Amino acid sequence: MLVVDASDGSHKVIDWTTEKNEWLKFIGGRGFGAKIVWEQTGKHTDPLGPENVLVLAAGPLAGLPVPGPRISICSLSPLTGIWGDSAVGGYAGLRLKQCGYDAVIIKGWRKDFAYLYVSDNCVELRDASHIVGKGSMEAQEELRKEYGNEVATLTIGPAGENLVLFACITSDYGRQSGRTGTGAVMASKGIKAVVLDGDADLPVADGESLLKLIEEAREKIIDNRELFEQFSKYGTMMTLDWAQSVSCLPTRNFTESIFEGAEGISASAVEIRVMRGKRGCFACPISCRTISEVRLNGEKFYLDGPEYETMALLGSNLGINNVEDLVVAHYLCDHYGMDAISAGVVVGFAIECAQRGLLTLDGLKAEWGNRETIFSLLESIAYRKGIGGILAEGVRRAAEIIGGGCEKYAMHVKGLEQSGYETRAAPGMSLAYGTCDVGAHHNRSTIIGWESKNDRLGTGREKVEVQILLQHQRSLFDALGVCRFPWCETKLPFEYYVGFYSATTGVRVDEKEILKASERIFNLTRMISVRRGVSRKDDYPPKRVFNEPLPSGPFKGVKLDPESYDHMLDMYYELRGWSCDGVPTSEKLEELGILELVEKRM
Amino acid sequence: MPERCTACMLCMVACAIEHTGSLNPSRARLRVNNMLPMAEITFLEECDFCESLGADVPACVKKCPKGALRLG
Numbered sequence: 001m002l003v004v005d006a007s008d009g010s011h012k013v014i015d016w017t018t019e020k021n022e023w024l025k026f027i028g029g030r031g032f033g034a035k036i037v038w039e040q041t042g043k044h045t046d047p048l049g050p051e052n053v054l055v056l057a058a059g060p061l062a063g064l065p066v067p068g069p070r071i072s073i074c075s076l077s078p079l080t081g082i083w084g085d086s087a088v089g090g091y092a093g094l095r096l097k098q099c100g101y102d103a104v105i106i107k108g109w110r111k112d113f114a115y116l117y118v119s120d121n122c123v124e125l126r127d128a129s130h131i132v133g134k135g136s137m138e139a140q141e142e143l144r145k146e147y148g149n150e151v152a153t154l155t156i157g158p159a160g161e162n163l164v165l166f167a168c169i170t171s172d173y174g175r176q177s178g179r180t181g182t183g184a185v186m187a188s189k190g191i192k193a194v195v196l197d198g199d200a201d202l203p204v205a206d207g208e209s210l211l212k213l214i215e216e217a218r219e220k221i222i223d224n225r226e227l228f229e230q231f232s233k234y235g236t237m238m239t240l241d242w243a244q245s246v247s248c249l250p251t252r253n254f255t256e257s258i259f260e261g262a263e264g265i266s267a268s269a270v271e272i273r274v275m276r277g278k279r280g281c282f283a284c285p286i287s288c289r290t291i292s293e294v295r296l297n298g299e300k301f302y303l304d305g306p307e308y309e310t311m312a313l314l315g316s317n318l319g320i321n322n323v324e325d326l327v328v329a330h331y332l333c334d335h336y337g338m339d340a341i342s343a344g345v346v347v348g349f350a351i352e353c354a355q356r357g358l359l360t361l362d363g364l365k366a367e368w369g370n371r372e373t374i375f376s377l378l379e380s381i382a383y384r385k386g387i388g389g390i391l392a393e394g395v396r397r398a399a400e401i402i403g404g405g406c407e408k409y410a411m412h413v414k415g416l417e418q419s420g421y422e423t424r425a426a427p428g429m430s431l432a433y434g435t436c437d438v439g440a441h442h443n444r445s446t447i448i449g450w451e452s453k454n455d456r457l458g459t460g461r462e463k464v465e466v467q468i469l470l471q472h473q474r475s476l477f478d479a480l481g482v483c484r485f486p487w488c489e490t491k492l493p494f495e496y497y498v499g500f501y502s503a504t505t506g507v508r509v510d511e512k513e514i515l516k517a518s519e520r521i522f523n524l525t526r527m528i529s530v531r532r533g534v535s536r537k538d539d540y541p542p543k544r545v546f547n548e549p550l551p552s553g554p555f556k557g558v559k560l561d562p563e564s565y566d567h568m569l570d571m572y573y574e575l576r577g578w579s580c581d582g583v584p585t586s587e588k589l590e591e592l593g594i595l596e597l598v599e600k601r602m
Numbered sequence: 603m604p605e606r607c608t609a610c611m612l613c614m615v616a617c618a619i620e621h622t623g624s625l626n627p628s629r630a631r632l633r634v635n636n637m638l639p640m641a642e643i644t645f646l647e648e649c650d651f652c653e654s655l656g657a658d659v660p661a662c663v664k665k666c667p668k669g670a671l672r673l674g
Contacts (some may be wrong), residue, residue, distance in 0.1 A: 063613045065625055091611075091636075098628065143614060149635045150628070173638055199628035207625065218612075276639045280608040282627075283615060285667035287608035291639055302638035 001032070001103040006110050007050075008216060008422015009125035016102070020058040024507060025593060027514070029059030030085055031479035031521045032103050035075025038082065038524055039601060040107075043531050047078035047181075048163065050109040056154070056194070057103040061092035063202050065220075065283030066500050068483025069093030071154075077180040077393045078188070079165040080340070080415035082529035083181030086152075087478050089441075090172035095152035098198030110190035113161070115143070119197040128192040133158065134527040135335040136170035139193055147197055156193040157337025159382040160187040162391040166342035166417070169332065173279075174304030177338040180416060180438050181394075205506030213503060217496045218285055221486055228286065231489050232278065235288035236308035237267035238561040243312065243421070246452045247553045248429070250317045250422045252368050253348035254411050254544060257422040261321025261369070263309050263523045269323045278563040279304065281483060288485060294331045295324065303331045312420030313344025318351070319368025329374060336382035337426075341441075342388050345417035346391045346398065347377050349409055360403045362386040409588060411542045413440035414534065421448050423545055425456065425555035428463045430541040431568050435471075437525045440541070443478075444522075445470040464571045470517075476518040520592040521586045523576075525596050536582040539569060604643055606670035609636035613643075613662035613671060620652065627648040633660055643671070 004011040016023045016032075026035050033055040045051045055074040061071035070087045079083025098103065100120045114125040114131045131139040143153045152171060160167035160183035167183030168176045177183075204210055222228050225442035230238065243249040244262040251259040263269065270290060276286035294301040306315075306326055314329040316321065333340040350374070353359045353367030362380070364373040380388025390398045397419050399410040411418040416439020416594035423430040432445035447467050455463060473494065480501060486492040498511050509517075526534075541560070549559040573580055577588030589595040614630035622629045631649035635642040651673065652660040663671045 065612070065627070094627075098626075149637075150633075173636060199626070201624050201626045201629075211625065213618070218667075277605065278608050279636065280610040282611050284610050285612065287610070287668065289608075293639070306639075437662065 001106060002118065003105045003107065004116060004123060005108040006106055006125070006191055008106040008116075009116075009123070009158045011123045013078070013267060025517060026521055027060065027479040027517050028102060029062070029070070029481040030072035030074060030087070030475065031058045031517065033072050033085055034083070034521050034524045034528065036103075036105060036194055037074055038055050038528050038597070041076050041602070045076055047076040047081065047185060050107070051130075052076050052188070054106040054182070054185045054189060056096065056102055056106075057120070057481075058093045058096045059479060060505050061100075061500050062481035063097040063213060063282070064210070064500075064504060066482045067218075067284035067286070068281040069097075069283070070176070070478065070481055070483055070540045072097055072478045072481070073169055073177040073182040073203045074502075075182060075185045076532070078184045079181040079347040082414060082532045082534055083525045084182065084190070085179040085478070086168070086179040086182050086440055088171045088175050089483055090152070091282045092152040092154060092196060092453060093481055094173040094282050095196035095198050097202050099196055100198065101206035104194070104391070106186070106189055106191060109188060113190050113192040115193035115195060116191055117195045117197065120200050127157045131192055132161065136337040137174060138168050140170070140172075141528045143193060143195055147195055150197075152196040152201065154196070155334060155337070156183045156192060157382070159336040159338035161192070161265065162371050162382065162384050162392070163187055165394045165397075166346075166382065167337055168174075172185055172304075173302070173485060174334045176334070176339070178341065179441055181338055181339075204504055206503045208502065210503035213496060213499045215493055217486070221490045222285055225336050227490050230444075231485070232287045234271070235266045235290060237270055237290065237306065238312065239308035240266055242312045243308075246450055247555050248422045250312050250418075250420055253317060253345075253352040253409060254318050254418065254422050254542075256552050257425065257550055257555065259316035259321075261319070262285060262316060264321040265315040265323055265326050270306060273323050274327050276302065276494065281475055284424055284483065284486070286490060288489075289422060290420050292327045292430070294327045296328050296331065301331055302461055303334065304326050305330045305334070307589040309420045310344070311342045311386055313348075313564050317348045319369075320374065321369060325369075325371045325374075326373070329378065332375060332378045336378065338382060341419050342394065343378060343381065343419040345411050346381065346395050347374060348527065349395050349398070349411065350377060350387065350391055352409050353402065353406045358406045359387065359402050408543055408547070411440070411544065413541060414438075414529075414538050418542065421446070423541060424446070424548070424560055425558040426451055426552050427457065427459045427560055427564065428467060430560055430565060431464070431467060431542050431572065434539045435467075435572060437522060444475050459568045461571055464568055464575060467572070468575055471522060472515045472518040474562065476514065479518060479521055516592070520594060523588065523592055524594060524598075526584055530583050531602065534582075537570070537581070538581055540565070603670050603672065604640050606668045607634065607641035607643060609634050609641045610667065612667060613666050616661040616665035619656060621668055
């Protein structure tokens, strides 16, 4: 693990294998990030201050070539004040490992921006004056001109530089470590970009077995012909049609769950009107990413997108009913370097509040789907101009600043804006958002898929059990350092990942043990947030879910009953071995082998 | 057919495995550049289309999941 001080580029390498057992129980990637953030930050650490750490952790399978290497970027989140992490795909995970590191930890801060250059024999802060102020992809282009195309770059855009609290970190041609404001942390340390210039062989315990397993897995993915071809062609875009059909598509700031304009932002609309190509991550046969043509102010750009989340949060959530405007909105978020999900929620909030007379939009019309309003607001947020300066604080803080009761319309949990599922008629998904460790994000659980097929409105025990399993299974991939789509989208059996892990590391584990490690990580990230003040009160979906019945669609009149939710939450804590205030008990921590670790730094 | 290329680099991995026994794509004799809108595929001087291995189809062509490479 490479530790770099942002103030002067001084660095050291930590050989974690000298304490192998202490680290291996966290697997790697997000798990390493959790241990590092737990040990190196505290109750009062300022997320934008020099004491926060920014961990770029790749995971044992990244680069190997298991489909889709990922880096988990972990820190204390400036947006939520608690544990934050967001993974990014493309090729960055490969190159980080090829520099010889499992993780890069950036500490300290500097006033003037620099960029961090890392190769297998050089670690240096370099002059960033030629890229400061540039968009995140523009900055990447500049760096590639200098270093060639075999490097991976992690860049921030103007939103990051201006400390928009949901600024993101961009890799490749638009892949994002999107959520929780990782870009703002990077900016607070004065780092405009990280260049990963490595080409080394990666160590593998049993290369022959690994290769055999990888080839077998790839064949299995491709042989699942229909699913493989559909997911290769459309990626997650098909989810828009699905969400509309099961009535959970966020529409106009989550006021409704179906959108009359869905056709115009659907996967087929994208295919017919703007799609120009497909892309996949390193070593993945599934090309789930779409490349779209974007027309803006007479110029043409290319976008890595859209995908379901942006179609939902920048599309239906803002009343945008055509792909041409949708791809511009998505492109702007990528260019400015800010989380498209958070931006979509914040802009939706602004439009609804303006319509209700609770704020003004600096002369812009408070109209759903109005492109001038939406594109201008995105720019104002990125540059913290006018109302944008308030919105850049995230929807929770913006609502506090604006007042007038508008927190009723602020869709977030723990300060993280809600991602693309409207949940008034989906109690399990409400619980998923309530209990996801970073806030209202679906990466830990998209139980709404299971819910729609099995028991949509129920609040029983089985649903909670499925939830917890999903939270462990899905987040495991962030510790392994690879994409979960081959498993959860094209149905590659989970055992392959257990096999990949054993063959790569030489550590024999079974599915039960590896999921236990995932549970361990989940409990540690919970403790990080508990130390920062999180408890039961923070594990609830937004107020709208309890207070406003759905106004339309097949679930018209439905809202979530608070007592039923409380009952589910009680079951969740009980099954997790947490207190009824949502704190992991000593028994649970002991069972997971982290009691001592937690007590040392509580 | 570079318009089919999705920049997965499985061709580079296949090349590296065939010629060096390593899983490292940096050892491959071809390079995929993930430019937009179309990826760029270039062959290094060392590439002999796997002739020296006596293969009728080069490893990269065989392993491309999108049919983006073609001999000839």
